[in-house]
Amino acid sequence: MIKLDSKIPPGQIQEKWTNHKFNMKLVNPANKRKYDIIVVGTGLAGASAAASLAELGYNVTVLTYHDSPRRAHSIAAQGGVNAAKNYPNDGDSIYRLFYDTLKGGDYRSREANVYRLAEVSNNIIDQCVAQGVPFAREYGGHLDNRSFGGALVSRTFYSRSITGQQLLLGAYSALSRQVGLGKIKMFTRREMLEVVVVDGTARGVVARNLVTGEIENYSAHAVCLATGGYSRVFYLSTNAMYCNATAAWRAHKKGAVFANPCFTQIHPTCLPLHGDQQSKLTLMSESLRNDGRVWVPLKPGDKRKPKDIPERERDYILERKYPTYGNLAPRDISSRAAKEACDEGKGVGDTGQAVYLDFADSIKRLGKKVIDERYGNLFEMYELITAENPWEVPMRIYPAPHYTMGGIWVDYNLMSSIPGLFVLGEANFSDHGANRLGASALMQGLADGYFVIPYTIGDYLAGTKFGTVKNDNPEFKKEVDNINDLTKKLLSIKGKRTTDDIHRQLGRIMWNKVGMARNEKGLKDAIKEIRDLREEFWQNVNVPGSGEDLNISLEKAGRVADFLELGELMAVDGLDRNESCGGHFREEYQYEDGEAKRNDKKYAYVSAWEYKKAGDWKLIKESLNFEFLKPTVRSYK
Amino acid sequence: MSGNMNLTLKIWRQKNANAVGGFETFNVKNISLDSSFLEMLDILNEELELKGVEPVAFEHDCREGICGACSLVINGRPHGPLDKITTCQLHMRHFKDGDIIWIEPWRAKAFPVIKDLIVDRTSFDKIIQAGGFVSVDTGGVPDANAILISKESIETATDAAACIGCGACVAACKNASAMLFVSAKVSQFAVLPQGQPERYLRVEAMVKRMDELGFGSCTNTYACEAECPKGISIRNIARMNRDYFMSKIKSENVEM
Ligand SMILES: Cc1cc2nc3c(=O)[nH]c(=O)nc-3n(C[C@H](O)[C@H](O)[C@H](O)COP(=O)(O)OP(=O)(O)OC[C@H]3O[C@@H](n4cnc5c(N)ncnc54)[C@H](O)[C@@H]3O)c2cc1C
Ligand code: SF4
Ligand code: FES
Numbered sequence: 001m002i003k004l005d006s007k008i009p010p011g012q013i014q015e016k017w018t019n020h021k022f023n024m025k026l027v028n029p030a031n032k033r034k035y036d037i038i039v040v041g042t043g044l045a046g047a048s049a050a051a052s053l054a055e056l057g058y059n060v061t062v063l064t065y066h067d068s069p070r071r072a073h074s075i076a077a078q079g080g081v082n083a084a085k086n087y088p089n090d091g092d093s094i095y096r097l098f099y100d101t102l103k104g105g106d107y108r109s110r111e112a113n114v115y116r117l118a119e120v121s122n123n124i125i126d127q128c129v130a131q132g133v134p135f136a137r138e139y140g141g142h143l144d145n146r147s148f149g150g151a152l153v154s155r156t157f158y159s160r161s162i163t164g165q166q167l168l169l170g171a172y173s174a175l176s177r178q179v180g181l182g183k184i185k186m187f188t189r190r191e192m193l194e195v196v197v198v199d200g201t202a203r204g205v206v207a208r209n210l211v212t213g214e215i216e217n218y219s220a221h222a223v224c225l226a227t228g229g230y231s232r233v234f235y236l237s238t239n240a241m242y243c244n245a246t247a248a249w250r251a252h253k254k255g256a257v258f259a260n261p262c263f264t265q266i267h268p269t270c271l272p273l274h275g276d277q278q279s280k281l282t283l284m285s286e287s288l289r290n291d292g293r294v295w296v297p298l299k300p301g302d303k304r305k306p307k308d309i310p311e312r313e314r315d316y317i318l319e320r321k322y323p324t325y326g327n328l329a330p331r332d333i334s335s336r337a338a339k340e341a342c343d344e345g346k347g348v349g350d351t352g353q354a355v356y357l358d359f360a361d362s363i364k365r366l367g368k369k370v371i372d373e374r375y376g377n378l379f380e381m382y383e384l385i386t387a388e389n390p391w392e393v394p395m396r397i398y399p400a401p402h403y404t405m406g407g408i409w410v411d412y413n414l415m416s417s418i419p420g421l422f423v424l425g426e427a428n429f430s431d432h433g434a435n436r437l438g439a440s441a442l443m444q445g446l447a448d449g450y451f452v453i454p455y456t457i458g459d460y461l462a463g464t465k466f467g468t469v470k471n472d473n474p475e476f477k478k479e480v481d482n483i484n485d486l487t488k489k490l491l492s493i494k495g496k497r498t499t500d501d502i503h504r505q506l507g508r509i510m511w512n513k514v515g516m517a518r519n520e521k522g523l524k525d526a527i528k529e530i531r532d533l534r535e536e537f538w539q540n541v542n543v544p545g546s547g548e549d550l551n552i553s554l555e556k557a558g559r560v561a562d563f564l565e566l567g568e569l570m571a572v573d574g575l576d577r578n579e580s581c582g583g584h585f586r587e588e589y590q591y592e593d594g595e596a597k598r599n600d601k602k603y604a605y606v607s608a609w610e611y612k613k614a615g616d617w618k619l620i621k622e623s624l625n626f627e628f629l630k631p632t633v634r635s636y637k
Numbered sequence: 638m639s640g641n642m643n644l645t646l647k648i649w650r651q652k653n654a655n656a657v658g659g660f661e662t663f664n665v666k667n668i669s670l671d672s673s674f675l676e677m678l679d680i681l682n683e684e685l686e687l688k689g690v691e692p693v694a695f696e697h698d699c700r701e702g703i704c705g706a707c708s709l710v711i712n713g714r715p716h717g718p719l720d721k722i723t724t725c726q727l728h729m730r731h732f733k734d735g736d737i738i739w740i741e742p743w744r745a746k747a748f749p750v751i752k753d754l755i756v757d758r759t760s761f762d763k764i765i766q767a768g769g770f771v772s773v774d775t776g777g778v779p780d781a782n783a784i785l786i787s788k789e790s791i792e793t794a795t796d797a798a799a800c801i802g803c804g805a806c807v808a809a810c811k812n813a814s815a816m817l818f819v820s821a822k823v824s825q826f827a828v829l830p831q832g833q834p835e836r837y838l839r840v841e842a843m844v845k846r847m848d849e850l851g852f853g854s855c856t857n858t859y860a861c862e863a864e865c866p867k868g869i870s871i872r873n874i875a876r877m878n879r880d881y882f883m884s885k886i887k888s889e890n891v892e893m
Contacts, residue, residue, distance in 0.1 A: 052775040067696065067755075068762050070802055071704045087782060123776070130778035132771045132831045134795040141785030159795060165703055166798060173770035180766035188759065211751055240698040274671040277640075279679055280700050381702070384726055450775045498686045500679070545691040549653065550752045552694055553686055 002257060002610050004622050007411040008112040013098075013628045017116045020412070021455055025462035032057030035461050036220040038205055040192045040247055042069030044164075044171055044442055045425025046226030048449025051174035054183035056454055061218055062175070062184055063207055065191040065242065065555075070172045073228055073240040074445065077164025078285035078378070080146060080156035081128075081442040083121035088145050092153040094118045099629060101440060104150045104330055105405070105433020106582035106598060107631035108263070108606070110624060112412060117431050120451040121443050125157055127450055131170040135159050146374075148438035149286050150330040150636075156439045161285055161377050167442055171449070190216065191555065194479040195223060195251045195421060202421035203469040206479040210555065213548040215480045217471035221464075222420045222457055225251060226449065229404035229426035231264065233563045233570065234515070235507025237401040238270055238283040244559035245566050248408050248427050256416040257608040257620060259409035259429035261566065262574035265436055265583045266516050267402030268294075268334035271385055272354040281400040282385060284357075284378055286438045289327045291362035291371065292395070294318050294334070296355050300345030306356055306394050317341055317355070325636040332435045332583045332596075333636060335399035339516050340594070342398075349396045358394035399516065403441060405432040405583065406573075409608045409622075413456035414448060417608075420464070422457060424448040429606070434582025487547040490557050495540030499557045502537050506530065506560070506567055514571050519587040523575040527568055531615060534564040565614055572609075576619060579603045600631050640669030642729060645737045646681065648693055650753050658750065660739075674717065674727040675700060675707065678740075694753040700725040702866060705801030708808070709754055710741040715805035715864045723803065723866045743804055745813035747851045758804050760850040761818060768842035769822045771831050790828045797824040799867045806861035806869070812853030817861040819847050820877035821869045827880055837884035844881055 009020040027035065035058050039050040042064045054060045066072060086092040097118035102109060125143070129135065135157050136144040145154040159166040178184040189210040196204040196219070204219035230245035231237035252258045269289060271282045295316045297309050317337050322329045329337075338355045341347060348354050363371050368391075372379075379390045386396070407429040414422045414430070425445040432440065469475075513526035537560070545551040580589040580596035581603070589597040606622040643666045651658025665681050672680075675697050682692035698706040707724040711717035717727045732738065740754065748756040786794075798821070806817035823840050826832025832839070855874060862871045 048775075055774040066698070067706070067758060068802065070762070071698055071706050073699070073704075075704050076699045076701055085781070125781045126778045127773075127775060129781040129784055130771065130773045130831060132794075132826055132829050134791050134798050134825070134829070135781075137786055137788050137791045139788055141787055142782050159798075162703065162795075162799060165801075166795075169798065173765060174773075174775070176762065176766040177770045177772060179762075180768075186762075188762075240704065241700060242698050275640075275669050277669050277672040277676050277680060279673070279676050282701055381726075384722060385728070387728075387730065454775065494689065496687070498683045500683055542686055542689060544686055544689045550694060550755070551691070553692060 002255070002417050002620065004257065004409065004417065004608055004620055005411060006110060006622060007413055008110065009412065013111060013115045016112050017119055024455055024459035027458045027462045029057060033059060035059065036061065037222050037224065037457065038063065038218055038220040039224045039226060040205060041072065041226035041228065041425070042066070042172070042175065043072035043074035043226060043228055043425060044168055044445030045449045046072070046224070047168065047171035047175045048446050049224055049226060049424055049453045050184055051171060051178050052450050052454045053457065054178035060178070060184045061187065061220065063187045063190040063192055063205070063218070065189065065210060067188055069175055069186065069188070070169065072168060073243050074168045074442070075165045076240060077442055078161040078283065079148060079287045080158035080163045080439045081124065081167060081446070082148070082155050082439040083125045083157060083443065084118055084155060085122055085125060087143060088154045090153045092155050096153065097121060097155065100151050101431070101437055102433070102629055103634055104437035105435055106634050107433065107600070107604070107626065108260070108581055108624065109431055109433030111626060111628055113430050116452070117444055117447050120447045123451055124443060124446045128167060128170050131174060133159065133166045133170040146287055147290055147328065149289060149328050149334070150437040158287070161375065164442060167446065171446070192247050193250060193483050195254050195418065196475050196479055197254055197418060198469050198473060198475050199467065201419045204471065204476065206476060206483060208483070211550050213546070213551065215483050217476040217480070219469050219471040219473070221461060221466055222422065224422045224424055224453060225408070225427050226424040227427045229407070230566060231401045231404055233506070233567050234401040234510045235504050236273070236278060236281050238267060238281050241280060244562070246559050246562045249562040249566055251408060251416065251418065251421060253611050255418050256421060257409045257610050258406070258569065259606050259608045260406040260573065261570045261609065262514070262577060262584050263405035263434050263582060264401060264570070265331055265403040265405060266335040266399045268331055268338055268399050269357065269397045270400035271382070272349060272351060272396050272398040283400070283402065284382060284395065284397060286331070288357060288375060288378060291366070291374065292327065292357040292359050293361060294327055294338070294355055294357055296341045296346040296348060315346070322636045329636045330435060330437065332585070335516055336585060338399055354396035354398045356394040357397045359390065360394070403436055405429065405434060405436055409606070413459065414453055415456070415460065420460065422453060424453060434584055486558070487554065490541070490543045490554060491545070491547060493539065493541050493543065495542050497540050497542065499541055499543065499553065499560050502533060502541060503560045503563065506533055506564060509533070510567055510570070514567070514574055517585050517587050518574050520575065523571045526571040530564060530568045530571065537561065537564055568615060569609060569617060572617060573607050576607060577603055598633070604631070640667060640672070642668040642670065642732065642734045644668060644732065647737065647739045649741045650693065651750050653752055654749055668729050670730040672729045673700065673725060674711070674729065675725050677729055694755050696755050697725055702726040703801060705803040708743050708756065708803055708805070710743065710808060712739050715743065715808040716866050721866055721868050743808035745807045747813060747815070748804060748807060760852070761802050761804065761815070763850060764815065764819055764843050764846050765822065767846035768835070768839040771826060772835060784830055786829060793828045794825045797821045797869065797873055800869050801867055803866060805864045805866060807852065809860040809864035810853065811858065811860065812856060814855045814861070815847050815852040816855040816874050816877070817865060817869055817871065819843050820873035823877045823880060824873040827876060836880060837887050840877060840880045841884040841888060
């Protein structure tokens with residue numbers, strides 16, 4: 001049985017990380033080049049980790065399924081990245097960022113991790129600026145900040161609406177520099193399919209060369225997964241089309257326990273669905289809620305044009321329900337408010353599945369120029385997709401799956417339950433509890449990669465005795481054979497449904513029963529439906545082509561096969577958690593006014609699931625102790 | 638809602654880098670005006686998969702115009718008929734029922750075809766590896782506000798930094814020149830204080846690598862700027878040329 005130890009250092013919250021850094025073992029600089037480290041993924045977490053580890057002198061091998069490290073999904077983040085700099089002098093501090101993040105996560109994360117995140121946030125901004133990341137500036141040349149959902153201070157650094165792109169290009173250039181210097185070996189178009197475990201520790205990975213189909217072996221002393229989140233389990237989400245859970249899921253099946261799988265985030269400001277040919281949903285940055293007002297008609301079924309609905313017949317839902325935070329209420333709360341309004345028949349647009357986000361007041365107050373500077377490209381993007389002009393008609397928005405707080409369980413050192421396997425960025429579960437605040441995923445990815453893993457991996461390497469493992473070790477051969485069998489099986493089914501068709505059906509089950517609002521019956525139904533669908537997949541999917549070639553059908557099928565298992569675990573986890581917290585809203589557990597009812601007595605734990613076999617998991621509970629911040633009812637009123 | 642547009646597609650198919658490619662004709666039906674161009678190709682591909690035929694391989698990911706993965710020449714134009722957008726941002730409302738649409742990969746010596754519509758753009762990464770960075774290790778950097786940057790410089794730098802590395806500029810250029818792409822990165826750092834110490838070394842190294850990789854030379858036809866989805870300006874090329882000239886004056890390896 002797996003035992004979990006979070007390895008949280010003792011001491012005052014402000015001292016934990018400092019003391020821990022001092023107490024960790026160091027690798028002698030001259031010995032660093034004797035250690036090989038594999039980093040899978042080149043998003044913010046992976047690229048920053050790979051670059052920093054190579055700078056320290058380790059031999060780093062990097063894999064990504066993209067054609068270039070710069071395409072990782074982090075590139076799409078729009079809004080910004082948080083840090084506790086307090087440049088605006090509005091009362092921010094490391095402690096406040098810690099407090100906001102822990103509270104935003106509805107007290108379902110570890111204090112020590114969250115504090116460390118807040119603590120290193122400032123270094124991130126310094127680092128990125130030094131790299132030449134063009135953050136927005138004031139006229140005097142100083143950095144500009146904006147505010148974001150779930151916070152009352154302005155602490156978000158941004159670069160127009162392309163912050164993720166600029167941060168990723170910063171990390172990508174640091175990575176590229178190390179590739180040029182020969183310290184990183186970069187392998188693109190490689191999909192990692194298995195972690196190789198030798199004598200209980202992670203010693204490499206096996207990957208498919210997506211161009212030639214060859215299965216390749218990579219051995220190392222430690223492996224870092226920075227492979228992103230699993231929102232694509234919903235089929236329609238704001239994530240890029242290739243985002244998938246395969247790396248994490250295969251590691252899970254090898255012994256890495258999976259934490260809080262049911263904690264997923266539905267983002268309130270996305271473009272509504274246009275029809276059944278839709279392949280993904282587009283996020284409109286949440287920063288829009290700084291100046292846009294969310295409203296619906298007061299009367300259900302009011303089909304008048306927005307400009308014909310007078311002020312007094314409008315319901316500004318967030319301002320009414322949450323006067324303090326108003327349109328800046330956290331994501332889970334805002335998403336649910338939109339869904340409730342639509343369920344009451346007040347939704348707008350053709351489908352009735354949308355609410356307005358209106359800039360008219362802000363344009364009047366601040367002028368067109370200011371709004372254009374802040375959101376110009378978002379307005380353009382909106383018009384491009386919907387053929388409607390947001391300068392004249394309010395935007396229509398609707399919630400969409402966006403981020404997954406759950407992920408591979410890691411200890412304070414970011415190590416999973418497989419020694420030597422570290423997990424970074426969205427792929428781990430570590431810092432956001434049951435709900436992530438805006439602009440804090442970029443912060444976490446870069447914190448993990450630039451400022452945490454370079455220390456903690458050294459401690460592991462220095463403290464471990466390594467036997468020789470080369471890529472001709474029998475464990476590699478075993479994994480290669482397994483993968484070849486799986487490929488053969490997928491190609492031989494030749495059934496009547498496409499992978500996408502089955503994926504869409506899975507997505508509908510997830511959205512309806514494991515989405516924004518869940519209940520016991522729905523979750524139980526979902527488990528059964530997912531199992532049936534999984535069975536159907538293995539009998540009735542059609543994957544054309546061969547395994548010895550670039551084959552997009554085969555790639556997709558492998559990923560969907562994993563989603564069909566992960567989806568079930570999400571429902572199992574949601575069923576176990578008989579409370580509402582953050583993004584996990586159980587209809588049975590709410591206050592009279594519809595607010596989430598958390599149950600700290602029974603559920604102040606991390607649900608860590610150990611894999612037994614498909615459809616069979618064992619729950620391990622890591623209890624959460626709040627020494628410094630006492631959980632309170634999360635109120636944004 | 639499915640729509641009512643029926644189209645004929647002439648798509649380049651090529652089994653692999655060494656195979657001879659050619660156009661194949663496909664028909665798609667009931668396409669919605671609100672679908673994107675890539676969603677239209679998804680529909681074709683699902684039909685092919687159901688018949689047990691390998692779908693058309695094309696590159697895409699974010700479908701929001703930011704990752705730079707998508708890359709089709711549509712009716713002779715990189716990223717299709719509209720200005721300043723990527724293929725994934727193109728919607729079917731810009732086509733009409735009965736249209737014949739020609740779809741090809743980027744064509745350039747430095748971007749060999751891998752399969753169907755997918756090309757190999759690693760040459761772009763190689764140019765960045767040669768010098769597209771500020772040499773700074775993690776840690777030990779000054780406070781972010783210790784480096785003051787005027788709003789004007791930051792705007793110019795951000796305009797240049799917005800390049801998504803898609804390669805449309807190369808595909809649009811009759812010489813397959815990568816000047817717009819390279820000049821965007823060179824310019825971002827040339828106008829920022831952080832970029833000054835390596836300013837001339839950088840441009841020299843990147844241009845050298847670009848030439849080695851088989852990209853053509855720039856003959857000022859502006860086709861790149863016209864097809865760039867991010868509106869990267871050819872003024873960046875002028876800036877790069879100036880810096881390159883300076884680098885040659887300053888350089889140790891004079892070979893003029
Ligand atoms: C549209 C959008 C906007 C967002 N905006 C913001 C924002 O404004 N602020 C904020 O803080 N957060 C934002 N987020 C969230 C944030 O962008 C992500 O959580 C974060 O970028 C994830 O980074 P990552 O490095 O963990 O993973 P990713 O960037 O997803 O990178 C994953 C990497 O892993 C690789 N990979 C995955 N599986 C494999 C495999 N099997 N083999 C090989 N390689 C593999 C991929 O190729 C990729 O390189 C946004 C998210 C979305 C979807
Ligand atoms: S300069 Fe424009 S066309 Fe060329 S790679 Fe960059 S974004 Fe694409
Ligand atoms: S798919 Fe990302 S830019 Fe088109």
